[in-house]
Amino acid sequence: MSKIGYARVSTEAQSLEVQVEKLRDAGCSKIFTDVASGSNTKRKGYLALMDYLRSGDKLIITRIDRIARSVLDLQNLVLTLRENGIQLSAIEQPISTDSASGKAFLDMLAVFAEFELNIRKERQLEGITAAKAAGKYKGRKPLSDDIKEKVSSLYNNHNSVTFIASKLNISRNSVYKILKTHNNIN
Known part of the structure; x- marks a missing residue:
């Protein structure tokens, strides 16, 4: 049986070092890492x-919120792991999918992790609403017409959305929005 570790932080400002060290101390022979939101299941x-x-x-993970942020995601993960004969264990929480009590505790922790995420989102929206009311939050500065024209031109010259976004230093989502507005795509 190989012990495989997984560590994740949400932003570049956070450090993976503590988690990776704990996973090494737990005997993990290989450790996978991500710097991405836990709600994103397409992490590399x-x-x-x-x-x-x-x-x-x-x-092996340090805590369940490092691998899943919703009860449904966690339950799907546990089901997939179980179907493939793989156990899940957390270092900082007394959970393991090899016992009924460990599975029950895992489910309870997942509920609280999702609750915490939802509370944080609510507080963030409340803060944005208050800042907007005070005139301090105006959102992102709109892209210039020059950028919009360059996006259309590059797209019409058969360049990929990823290439356009990279070349103009904007997000792929912005490229799609511009193309949709200019009726280049549906």
Whole structure:
């Protein structure tokens, strides 16, 4: 049985070092990492981890909120792991999918992790609403007409959305919005 670790932080300002060190101390032979939101299930490290795990492996995390942020995501993960003969264990929480009590505790922690995430989102929206009312929050500065024209021109010259976003230093989402507004795409 191989012990495989997974560590995640949400932003570049946070450090993975503490989690990685704990996973090494727990005997993990390989550790996958991500710097991304927990609600994003398309994380590169997470996808590589899921591809790497084999029957008989034990997936070790420091806390459940490092791998899943919603009850549904966690339950789907646990089901997938169980179907493939893989155990899940958390270092800082007394959970393991190899016992009924460990599974029950895992489910309870997932509920609280999702609750915490939802409360944080509510507070953030309240703060934005208050800032808007005070005239301090105006949102992102709109993209210039010059950028919009460049997006259309590059797209019409058969460049990919990823290339356009990278070349103009804007997000892919902004490229899609511009193209949709200019009726280049549906």
